[in-house]
Amino acid sequence: MSARKPTISDVASAAGVSKGLVSFALNDKPGVAVDTRDRILAVAKDLGWRPSLSARSLSTRTSFALGLVIRRAAEVIGADPFFPSFIAGIESVLSEEGRALVLSVVPDQEAELSTYRTLAADKRVDGVFLTDLRQDDKRFALIEELDLPAVALGHPASSVCFPFVELDDTSGIQAAVEHLVSLGHTRIGHVAGDPAMIHGGRRRESFADAMTNAGLDSSLVIETNFSVSQGADATRRLLDGPHPPTAIVFANDPMAIAGLGVAHQRGLRVPADLSITGFDGTDISAYVFPALTTITSDPVEWGRVAARTLLDQIATGAAPTVALPPAQLLIRDSTAPPPPPAAEVAHR
Amino acid sequence: MSARKPTISDVASAAGVSKGLVSFALNDKPGVAVDTRDRILAVAKDLGWRPSLSARSLSTRTSFALGLVIRRAAEVIGADPFFPSFIAGIESVLSEEGRALVLSVVPDQEAELSTYRTLAADKRVDGVFLTDLRQDDKRFALIEELDLPAVALGHPASSVCFPFVELDDTSGIQAAVEHLVSLGHTRIGHVAGDPAMIHGGRRRESFADAMTNAGLDSSLVIETNFSVSQGADATRRLLDGPHPPTAIVFANDPMAIAGLGVAHQRGLRVPADLSITGFDGTDISAYVFPALTTITSDPVEWGRVAARTLLDQIATGAAPTVALPPAQLLIRDSTAPPPPPAAEVAHR
DNA sequence: CTGAAAGCGCTTACAG
DNA sequence: CTGAAAGCGCTTACAG
Numbered sequence: 001m002s003a004r005k006p007t008i009s010d011v012a013s014a015a016g017v018s019k020g021l022v023s024f025a026l027n028d029k030p031g032v033a034v035d036t037r038d039r040i041l042a043v044a045k046d047l048g049w050r051p052s053l054s055a056r057s058l059s060t061r062t063s064f065a066l067g068l069v070i071r072r073a074a075e076v077i078g079a080d081p082f083f084p085s086f087i088a089g090i091e092s093v094l095s096e097e098g099r100a101l102v103l104s105v106v107p108d109q110e111a112e113l114s115t116y117r118t119l120a121a122d123k124r125v126d127g128v129f130l131t132d133l134r135q136d137d138k139r140f141a142l143i144e145e146l147d148l149p150a151v152a153l154g155h156p157a158s159s160v161c162f163p164f165v166e167l168d169d170t171s172g173i174q175a176a177v178e179h180l181v182s183l184g185h186t187r188i189g190h191v192a193g194d195p196a197m198i199h200g201g202r203r204r205e206s207f208a209d210a211m212t213n214a215g216l217d218s219s220l221v222i223e224t225n226f227s228v229s230q231g232a233d234a235t236r237r238l239l240d241g242p243h244p245p246t247a248i249v250f251a252n253d254p255m256a257i258a259g260l261g262v263a264h265q266r267g268l269r270v271p272a273d274l275s276i277t278g279f280d281g282t283d284i285s286a287y288v289f290p291a292l293t294t295i296t297s298d299p300v301e302w303g304r305v306a307a308r309t310l311l312d313q314i315a316t317g318a319a320p321t322v323a324l325p326p327a328q329l330l331i332r333d334s335t336a337p338p339p340p341p342a343a344e345v346a347h348r
Numbered sequence: 349m350s351a352r353k354p355t356i357s358d359v360a361s362a363a364g365v366s367k368g369l370v371s372f373a374l375n376d377k378p379g380v381a382v383d384t385r386d387r388i389l390a391v392a393k394d395l396g397w398r399p400s401l402s403a404r405s406l407s408t409r410t411s412f413a414l415g416l417v418i419r420r421a422a423e424v425i426g427a428d429p430f431f432p433s434f435i436a437g438i439e440s441v442l443s444e445e446g447r448a449l450v451l452s453v454v455p456d457q458e459a460e461l462s463t464y465r466t467l468a469a470d471k472r473v474d475g476v477f478l479t480d481l482r483q484d485d486k487r488f489a490l491i492e493e494l495d496l497p498a499v500a501l502g503h504p505a506s507s508v509c510f511p512f513v514e515l516d517d518t519s520g521i522q523a524a525v526e527h528l529v530s531l532g533h534t535r536i537g538h539v540a541g542d543p544a545m546i547h548g549g550r551r552r553e554s555f556a557d558a559m560t561n562a563g564l565d566s567s568l569v570i571e572t573n574f575s576v577s578q579g580a581d582a583t584r585r586l587l588d589g590p591h592p593p594t595a596i597v598f599a600n601d602p603m604a605i606a607g608l609g610v611a612h613q614r615g616l617r618v619p620a621d622l623s624i625t626g627f628d629g630t631d632i633s634a635y636v637f638p639a640l641t642t643i644t645s646d647p648v649e650w651g652r653v654a655a656r657t658l659l660d661q662i663a664t665g666a667a668p669t670v671a672l673p674p675a676q677l678l679i680r681d682s683t684a685p686p687p688p689p690a691a692e693v694a695h696r
Numbered sequence: 697c698t699g700a701a702a703g704c705g706c707t708t709a710c711a712g
Numbered sequence: 713c714t715g716a717a718a719g720c721g722c723t724t725a726c727a728g
Contacts, residue, residue, distance in 0.1 A: 005469075007705055018715045023707055033713060053470040054411070055705035057402035058720050065450070072432075083432060084420075088453045095452070095463070100472055102413070103451040104443070105436045115443070122401040124448055232635045254632055257605075264637035284602055287580045288636070289612035355721055366699045371723055381697060403721035406704050 006047040015043040026051060057123070065100040066090070066310060067125035071112040071132065072105070073225065080226070080254065081282045082299050086153075089303020090129070097311065099126075113142060120146040127314045129153065129306055130162075133198040151310040151319070153302065154198055163313055163321045165306045169199060169279070170206035172295035172327035173249065176277045177210035179293070179329060180247045183337045185275065189220035189245035191234040191255055200226065203251050203279070220245050224255065231255025235262040239274075246338035247275035253282040256292055260334070271336035281330055290333035297327040354395040363391040374399060405471075413448040414438070414658060415473035419460040419480060420453070421573065428574070428602065429630045430647050437651020438477070445659065447474075461490060468494040475662045477501065477654055478510075481546040499658040499667070501650065502546055511661055511669045513654045517547060517627070518554035520643035520675035521597065524625045525558035527641070527677060528595045532685045533623065537568035537593035539582040539603055548574065551599050551627070568593050572603065579603025583610040587622075594686035595623035601630040604640055608682070619684035629678055638681035645675040 012019045017040060024032050025040040032040075057063055068090070070083060087101070094101055102125050104115045116139065119125050127149035130139055133156055140160050143150045152164035180188050190207040193200030204221060211218035222237055224230035231250065235258065238245055250256035256278030260270055268274045270290055278285050281296025305322055312319035360367045365388060372380050373388040380388075405411055416438070418431060435449065442449055450473050452463045464487065467473050475497035478487055481504055488508050491498045500512035528536050538555040541548030552569060559566035570585055572578035579598065583606065586593055598604035604626030608618060616622045618638055626633050629644025653670055660667035 008707095009705080019706080020708075020716080021714065024714095027707085029708095031713060036713080050469050052406070052705050053472060054402055054405035054409075055720090056707080058400070058406050058705080058722085059707045061402075061720080063402070080432075081429075084428075084453070087451065088455075091451075091453045095454070095459070098466075100450045100467075101452070102448045103435065103439075104449070105432070105439045106443070111443070118446075119448075121398050124401060228632045228635045257632060258635035261635045261637040261639075284576045284605060287576045287606035287609045289609040291609075356723095357721080367722080368700080368724075369698065372698095375723085377724095379697060384697080400721050403704090404723080406706085406721080407723045409704080 006049045008049070008051065011040065011044045011047055011049050014047060015040045061123060063123050063126050064098065065102050065125045066094065066307070067102045067104070067116075067119045067128040068131070069104045069106060069112055069115050069119075069128065071107070071109065073107065073227070080252070081284075082280065085299035086131075086303040086306075089300035089305075090307045091303075092300075093304050093307040093311070099311075109138065113138060116142055116146065116148070120148045127151070127310045129310065130164075133157070134196050135198060135201060136196075149310065149314045149317075151306050151313055153306060157198055163309055163319045165302065165309055165322050165324060167297055167302060167324040168326035169203060169295065169297065170209075170326075172279070172297075172329055173203050173206035174210040175329035176249050176293070176295060177207060177214065179331065180249070180275060180277070180335060181214045181216070183247075183275070183335060185245075185247040185338050186216055187220065187243055187245045187247075187338075188216065189222070189238040189248045191231055191238070191248060191250045191259065192221055192223045193226045193251035195223050197226075200251060207249055224251070226252055226255065228254045228258040232258040232262050235259040239263075239266065239268075245274075247277075247335070249277050251279055253278040253280040253285045253292065253294055256294070256334075257285070257288055260288060260292070271334050273339050275335040275338070277335060279327075286332070293332045293335040294330055295327045296330050298324070354397045356397070356399065359388065359392045359395055359397050362395060363388045409471060411471055411474050412446065413450050413473045414442065414655070415450045415452070415464075415467045415476040416479070417452045417454060417460055417463050417467075417476065419455070419457065421455065421575070428600070429632075430628065433647035434479075434651040434654075437648040437653075438655040439651075440648075441652050441655040441659070447659075457486065461486060464490055464494065464496070468496045475499070475658045477658065478512075481505070482544050483546065483549060484544075497658065497662045497665075499654050499661055501654060505546055511657055511667045513650065513657055513670050513672060515645055515650060515672040516674035517551060517643065517645070518557075520627070520645075520677055521551050521554035522558040522561075523677035524597050524641070524643060525555060525562065527679060528597070528623060528625070528683060529562045529564070531595075531623070531683060533593075533595040534564055534686075535568065535591055535593045535595075536564065537570070537586040537596045539579055539586070539596060539598045539607065540569055540571045541574045541599035543571050545574075548599060555597055572599070574600055574603065576602045576606040580606040580610050583607040587611075587614065587616075593622075595625075595683070597625050599627055601626040601628040601633045601640065601642055604642070604682075605633070605636055608636060608640070619682050621687050623683040623686070625677075625683060627675075634680070641680045641683040642678050643675045644678050646672070 008019050012022045025037040106112045130152040133154050150162040155166045192204040195201050208218040222234035263270050263274050278292045278294035281294050285292040285294050309319050356367050360370045373385040454460045478500040481502050498510040503514045540552040543549050556566040570582035611618050611622050626640045626642035629642050633640040633642050657667050
């Protein structure tokens, strides 16, 4: 029971071998006799030896950590339940691998970029996750410049030199629009996300495509930054327009819930007077009234797959891109046929 | 423009001094002539030298990182907007200090404890944040055993050897009860959080105390795990009881929003038939209908202060405990006088 | 005020 | 299959 933590030298002398051999045994390198290896490992276990992370880091230039940089405005960060679940998924694979997750939350692009630079310069992480991809994403060039292994969430707008894990959300949006059209809606609005963000832009395009396919006007769209306050505001503007929609497709659940609030405040019944769909399938969406028809994905699984892909990319330098099962439309109680024209007018 | 990153030796030889002196200059140690120091620093900057983190870690036994372990069931993790904001607060101080945050999300106590052990054994972090304090918290003994610097969020149930940052939430709960009592409510229920968690238990006690002070029955309490599903369930049970409350105080906003959903589903008007209060002051609470009367705290500030305190604790070993401004009652539209007895009966 | 050297605890060619 | 040694890039007594 020495006070000091045992080192590789302690193990080596206790096992009667050199430090080098202990290292080889530990790392499963070839060239160690089986019984020698077993003896070394037994002694190591006996002594309670754990190789020093910083010593390994120094000689291998590896940090055994992965980095996640989240760039979100303070206003948006709290409302989005994506990240906690996504991180739980990452953790579930990292913990088995003895790796850690280094997390940064930054307010703007400048801080984001400099955070990646610092992470790379300090070799604080062996690779990074790229979330919230943007249309013209400055990170791509930076990642290449820094020669930092990376994995992106979603399909990058340009061709990139790293793998990504994508989840098709277009079919979910299309299913939502088709669902509303089949219920008889013809004036459907969309409260879109941030157009500078790939998934914000793509959901909007999917909406427009689906509307066009149905032969309907696809111009009832208002862009937001994904925040609840802008979601509420967009809903108001849509309802105040000359031809208010009878259904609104929201780009995320928090905005849809805010939209529900606006509708109720105006005395509109959902879904009798106004149908609403969300996006994410958050827990709370099942418990608001009426329960939200939404489009579900699996952020925990996304985290798991992204972590495995990044680890693979670090190890091999050429991990394959993977496509997750597409987001699914989950029909609950916030969608119904539109009101008959007369009843409709009565509400304005 | 060499391909290799410059090291301390490069700086030393370029400046014509020894490595040791460069180290002293870098770390502001005494015993370096001012002009020598300036020259060294100028050369270092010129060469773009950044001291290697892993080399420094190895010789100083410091990781320049702080650890946050979040133990939450998958079901609860997404709905609680506390952590993203709290983490943003931590980040705002760590980024200036060149330190990183290592985050772990674990499902249960066993994983939680072993995560702290691993973090300490690997010297992965220099100190840890302790959140979601429990009544009988196994982490306290572990922290002492591991000799790991720590800071707790909230007031520990037992006396501990590390500082904590507390935020009084009792006065907020009391203010909520007093507000409801002053509106004329006499049957007030409480959807409590997890009683094993300090803040869950304390909010519940504050509720009971406030009710007793008002001379009212304080037994209308249902415990939950803070999840929206249990929040909805508890609301139903309260409303199905023999003497249903005319107001419900919820231990967090997500559950209050679920409670709002249950009330609407039953055709109860809020606040005319039922008053509801939340806790947290989340963004979305302002946008549901009716806007939620809630109790607000400042998780970002909490993160900032906790980070500074932990850094102080690491540096001095004796950082003072700090008390944040108490949570404030924010009156919005979900609270009003109770319905007259007759009207009430009509709703059952 | 400054230099030369040992040490932190691993890994990895290089010999044998 | 195994050992002895150098090296990763810092920090820190120890001399002078």
